[in-house]
Amino acid sequence: MPELPEVETTKRGIEPWLKDQIISKIIVRQPKLRWPVSDEIHSLEGEKVVSLSRRAKYILVETAKGTAIWHLGMSGSLRLVEASEDPGGHDHIDWQLSNGKVLRYHDPRRFGALLWVAPGADSEHLTHLGPEPLSDAFDAAYLFQRSRGKSQAIKTFIMDGKVVVGVGNIYANESLFKAGIRPQTAAGKISKQRYERLVAEIKTVLAAAIEQGGTTLRDFVGGDGKPGYFAQQLFVYGRGGQPCKFCNTTLKEIRQGQRATVYCPSCQR
DNA sequence: ATGCTAACCTGCGCGC
DNA sequence: TGCGCGCAGGTTAGCA
Secondary structure (H helix, E strand, O other): OOOHHHHHHHHHHHHHHHOOOEEEEEEEOOOEOOOEOOHHHHHHOOOEOOEEEEEOOEEEEEEOOEEEEEEOOOOOEEEEEEOOOOOOOOEEEEEEEOOOEEEEEEOOOOOOEEEEEOOOOOOHHHHOOOOOOOOOOOOHHHHHHHHOOOOOEHHHHHOOOOOOOOOOHHHHHHHHHHHOOOOOOEHHHOOHHHHHHHHHHHHHHHHHHHHOOOOOOOOOOOOOOOOOOOHHHOOOOOOOOOEOOOOOOEOEEEEEOOEEEEEOOOOOO
């Protein structure tokens, strides 16, 4: 479930409990995630957590003996639990901490990952990523330039992590609605002016969702175990066949690259 | 190079 | 009540 706001919320939620703590022990009950969990992850045992950071939808936990990189996939969550709390189904990984707490990774679909990279090394997964959507590097000039000559639909274009990271299916739908752009439009045919609007809406929508702790759909919980409250503010995602909140036109639902796209045929041109 | 499809995996809701 | 089908927040490999 996690999109960028959920990942950022998770990172902020667990950071105070992890930073400067010693990782006493790492228990991997199920190593078969998106990529197998390497045995080298155990080199973090006994190490102090120096810092946490986020790049795209990855959470990086740095120690002197290497960096752990979490990805939550579609259904993953990370939260702090008491050591006395028994693991349940799909609780694949525990990090026992020196403060007595346990960082517990839960992921029914196992599309997530826990990677280990050596100190000072770069992960292959992070090296070819586009700019962060909330950074100054992501602007209309950049998107306009990157999109010239592309016949690809604007929606799949902005969901491509090599173009810009962190724009998942929910926020791609929402920002295209707010920008008034039809999702099927070829990226290469969109004017600089319309990209100005789109970039502004992507930044606004993501920032607002982070502010409110992410979007809760089915089972997401942030690092503190509390759900987010953005879901009721969605204009199009999950609302196919229902009336547009602006103009009352029936929202249309189509598929683009096996993902649901919902848009307003009247507001989005 | 570009852009689309299938695949990874489990759970849930819906229609019958 | 139970069963089968379709769908779900992401990402990558492979193919035309």
